[in-house]
Amino acid sequence: MAEAAAAPKKKGLSSGMQILIAMVAAILAGIFFGETMKQIEFIGSIFFRLIQMGIFPFVMCTIITSVGSLTPQQLSGNGLKGILVFVVTSGIAAAVGIFVALVMQPGAGLENSKLVQEAVFEAEASTVTLQDTLLSFFGNNIVNSMSSGSMIQCIVFSVALGLVISSWRNSHDGNCIVYDFCSQLAELLIRIIRAVMTFAPVGIFCYVSSMIGNLGPEILIPLAKFLLAMAVGMIIMFIGYFIVISIRCKLNPFRLVAKMLNMTVIAFGTISSAVTLPIAMEDTKKKIGCDPDIADLLLPLGMPLNSNGVAVHLAVTALTIAQMYGIAFGTGQLINVWLISFMLSFCNAVSPGASLLSMTMLIPALNLPMASIGIFGGLEYPTGAIRTTLNVDGDVFAALLVAGADGIDHEVFDAD
Amino acid sequence: MPTAPEKKFTYNPTIGIIIAMILGIAAGLLVGKPMGEVKFIGDAFFRLIQMNMILFVVTQIVDAVGGLSGEELSSIGLKTIAAFLISSLLASAWGIACAVIARPGAGLENSELVLNATTDLTATTTTVQDTILGFLPTNAVSAMANGMMVPSIVFSVFLGVAITIYRQHHGGQSKMLDLVRELGDLLLTIIRLVMNVAPIGIFCYVSASIGTLGLEILIPIGKYILVLLVGTLIFTIVWLIVVSVRCELPIGALFKKMIPMTVMAAATISSAVTLPLEMDDAKRKIGLRDKIADLALPLGMPLNSNGSALHMAVTAIFVAQMYGVEFQGGALAYVCVIALMLSLANAVAPGATLISLTMLIPALGLPLEAVAILGGLEYIVAAIRTTLNVNSDVFCALLVAKSEDGIDYDIFYGRKEYQEAA
Numbered sequence: 001m002a003e004a005a006a007a008p009k010k011k012g013l014s015s016g017m018q019i020l021i022a023m024v025a026a027i028l029a030g031i032f033f034g035e036t037m038k039q040i041e042f043i044g045s046i047f048f049r050l051i052q053m054g055i056f057p058f059v060m061c062t063i064i065t066s067v068g069s070l071t072p073q074q075l076s077g078n079g080l081k082g083i084l085v086f087v088v089t090s091g092i093a094a095a096v097g098i099f100v101a102l103v104m105q106p107g108a109g110l111e112n113s114k115l116v117q118e119a120v121f122e123a124e125a126s127t128v129t130l131q132d133t134l135l136s137f138f139g140n141n142i143v144n145s146m147s148s149g150s151m152i153q154c155i156v157f158s159v160a161l162g163l164v165i166s167s168w169r170n171s172h173d174g175n176c177i178v179y180d181f182c183s184q185l186a187e188l189l190i191r192i193i194r195a196v197m198t199f200a201p202v203g204i205f206c207y208v209s210s211m212i213g214n215l216g217p218e219i220l221i222p223l224a225k226f227l228l229a230m231a232v233g234m235i236i237m238f239i240g241y242f243i244v245i246s247i248r249c250k251l252n253p254f255r256l257v258a259k260m261l262n263m264t265v266i267a268f269g270t271i272s273s274a275v276t277l278p279i280a281m282e283d284t285k286k287k288i289g290c291d292p293d294i295a296d297l298l299l300p301l302g303m304p305l306n307s308n309g310v311a312v313h314l315a316v317t318a319l320t321i322a323q324m325y326g327i328a329f330g331t332g333q334l335i336n337v338w339l340i341s342f343m344l345s346f347c348n349a350v351s352p353g354a355s356l357l358s359m360t361m362l363i364p365a366l367n368l369p370m371a372s373i374g375i376f377g378g379l380e381y382p383t384g385a386i387r388t389t390l391n392v393d394g395d396v397f398a399a400l401l402v403a404g405a406d407g408i409d410h411e412v413f414d415a416d
Numbered sequence: 417m418p419t420a421p422e423k424k425f426t427y428n429p430t431i432g433i434i435i436a437m438i439l440g441i442a443a444g445l446l447v448g449k450p451m452g453e454v455k456f457i458g459d460a461f462f463r464l465i466q467m468n469m470i471l472f473v474v475t476q477i478v479d480a481v482g483g484l485s486g487e488e489l490s491s492i493g494l495k496t497i498a499a500f501l502i503s504s505l506l507a508s509a510w511g512i513a514c515a516v517i518a519r520p521g522a523g524l525e526n527s528e529l530v531l532n533a534t535t536d537l538t539a540t541t542t543t544v545q546d547t548i549l550g551f552l553p554t555n556a557v558s559a560m561a562n563g564m565m566v567p568s569i570v571f572s573v574f575l576g577v578a579i580t581i582y583r584q585h586h587g588g589q590s591k592m593l594d595l596v597r598e599l600g601d602l603l604l605t606i607i608r609l610v611m612n613v614a615p616i617g618i619f620c621y622v623s624a625s626i627g628t629l630g631l632e633i634l635i636p637i638g639k640y641i642l643v644l645l646v647g648t649l650i651f652t653i654v655w656l657i658v659v660s661v662r663c664e665l666p667i668g669a670l671f672k673k674m675i676p677m678t679v680m681a682a683a684t685i686s687s688a689v690t691l692p693l694e695m696d697d698a699k700r701k702i703g704l705r706d707k708i709a710d711l712a713l714p715l716g717m718p719l720n721s722n723g724s725a726l727h728m729a730v731t732a733i734f735v736a737q738m739y740g741v742e743f744q745g746g747a748l749a750y751v752c753v754i755a756l757m758l759s760l761a762n763a764v765a766p767g768a769t770l771i772s773l774t775m776l777i778p779a780l781g782l783p784l785e786a787v788a789i790l791g792g793l794e795y796i797v798a799a800i801r802t803t804l805n806v807n808s809d810v811f812c813a814l815l816v817a818k819s820e821d822g823i824d825y826d827i828f829y830g831r832k833e834y835q836e837a838a
């Protein structure tokens with residue numbers, strides 16, 4: 001099904017496919033050549049550093065521009081309700097991800113492997129108090145937060161700056177030099193990242209083959225469990241959504257599933273919420289009967305802002321990696337994982353290799369070993385599909401939730 | 417902008433802060449140690465302001481210097497820096513005089529306080545050459561990231577000068593200047609928003625400080641605090657008289673206009689956190705023109721620390737007396753200069769003076785344990801010091817403004833509203 005729907009725009013293989021092939025080749029190379037493959041790990045590191053070097057300004061500029069571009073109309077009435085729904089659902093999604101990963105323990109079972117025994121992890125001790133955790137969201141000095149890589153502090157600052165920019169633009173006829181500067185910088189950085197992403201298969205190959213070569217193929221066992229955990233997380237989110245929507249909007253959930261099937265399949269196949277957006281808008285208005293004003297406002301707004309799938313993905317990945325390395329997270333760190341997954345889900349880059357990119361943000365932010373990034377980054381296609389499906393459907397759910405029973409034309413909904 | 421409607425509601429931030437402080441002291445005394453639990457709320461408040469501060473100072477200085485013409489730059493800049501240095505040196509000398517005359521440290525040699533003092537601080541040695549070299553950054557980004565104000569300002573001044581020259585060749589235009597100026601305005605807006613909750617933050621901070629430390633600690637070294645307080649008070653009054661005579665301003669009215677920033681400084685013990693309010697009041701109430709206020713006040717925050725110089729001089733002599741060491745003649749001059757230097761090198765953060773003391777005390781050959789005793793007093797001492805730091809910035813700016821036609825007397829006397837520059 002996936003192959004049929006996937007419509008790569010470039011000639012040749014899609015980037016997801018290339019990465020998948022690179023990963024399979026790397027597993028084979030790792031098994032055949034063993035430890036010698038470790039010699040090429042640095043090539044993988046070069047690839048990831050080329051991405052990482054631009055990540056901080058990229059995340060900040062993306063958040064500053066997406067918050068800064070909010071208009072007063074979007075920040076009031078239905079827009080504000082929608083944003084609240086986005087925030088709450090992303091928070092829930094990250095929590096579901098943590099819950100699923102804690103229950104299913106996808107990364108467990110490697111205690112005796114070389115990985116755990118060799119791992120030198122820098123994750124800080126779990127003696128952090130709640131107050132320390134809360135306080136650590138705020139930096140003393142934003143330049144210091146950027147240079148020391150404190151993601152949450154930078155995001156807090158960016159949101160504050162974005163809000164101020166939004167009101168500034170409103171009182172200055174939409175002009176704001178800082179906004180233009182940030183949006184152009186983000187644009188430039190994503191170009192760098194896209195260019196580097198062309199070499200993603202090479203980077204993934206080097207990382208994965210050296211990891212497999214060094215540690216043996218049993219390191220792959222958690223991956224299957226990991227994908228399963230993500231799928232379960234997604235299903236939990238879906239079921240929750242259908243229950244809430246059918247009660248709030250008085251809709252028949254089975255009918256709703258049928259009406260959303262089309263956009264879900266496209267999201268799954270293209271792994272791009274941008275590509276799916278026109279169809280999602282069309283179907284939400286014409287098939288489900290959502291109030292067009294709400295759909296037109298919230299669906300485009302939700303594309304960058306509301307990424308439930310990303311929140312689930314990041315939370316599950318973080319915990320899986322921690323479990324693989326035998327790092328036990330205390331409550332303080334779980335809150336940290338939750339927050340970072342939740343907050344990073346708002347700077348969802350619309351680009352190929354998006355999963356890989358968000359992992360480049362997540363893993364250093366939690367002080368987890370970078371070596372793990374290869375095998376999880378190699379799962380670009382399957383994780384991307386799950387993420388995008390939940391992202392797109394999450395936007396539609398948010399719009400329906402805001403619309404409520406009165407905002408939906410039940411005649412349209414009941415028609416075939 | 418047409419005349420902005422006056423705020424009708426009666427919420428007065430200064431009153432709010434004073435009430436918060438009083439309540440905070442009361443809560444700290446009544447509840448005691450458990451109040452320490454709310455400190456993080458106060459800290460969070462401070463950090464929301466502090467996070468912007470280094471960028472804010474850099475943007476203000478680049479904007480101020482970059483917006484000046486060549487001649488203005490040299491005359492205002494040089495006069496301002498001269499005023500800073502001379503007044504800080506006087507403050508340092510005055511502090512030594514106070515401590516030598518009042519002898520606050522005498523008779524403490526055998527007290528429990530001195531005998532029990534232990535510390536885990538390590539001595540930092542510094543030479544005059546190192547200190548001067550430390551004013552220059554090796555890497556502007558790392559200077560900013562580490563919160564090193566003076567090196568960041570040195571870089572900003574150079575960037576500002578470069579922008580001034582660039583603008584002369586490009587019809588007065590510079591995109592960089594526009595960007596920096598707007599960023600400064602945006603950061604100020606964030607700070608103003610956060611300031612709305614200042615009383616909450618200050619209540620938490622003050623009550624936690626008093627609650628965990630208690631006031632008992634004050635009694636044995638009450639004399640030291642008293643000398644510091646009276647010395648600072650006299651210095652401020654002399655400043656006030658000098659400025660009001662020189663600038664032909666009524667002393668009472670000037671004093672009254674400076675109350676909000678003084679209260680803010682005492683409550684937050686941070687000249688950085690006070691800076692935005694200080695700049696607002698200097699422009700809107702006292703009538704300092706933008707070209708002076710935008711340059712002198714941010715520049716003065718780290719460069720002009722009358723209060724810190726005075727504090728360090730008093731402390732050095734106090735510690736020496738406490739340990740029975742007598743300084744005379746040349747040694748006193750040395751203390752005077754070192755105190756001035758270190759007041760310049762102060763990082764702008766609450767608690768930064770403690771770091772300066774770890775440089776000062778060993779530099780004078782005194783035991784570091786003394787710093788541990790004084791560490792407990794940090795909050796009270798810092799409140800005294802910060803008010804003078806902030807007030808003297810405004811005084812210096814006014815002195816410079818007088819000779820540069822930088823005071824708008826119409827604003828001072830309330831005959832006209834402050835207009836935001838286009």
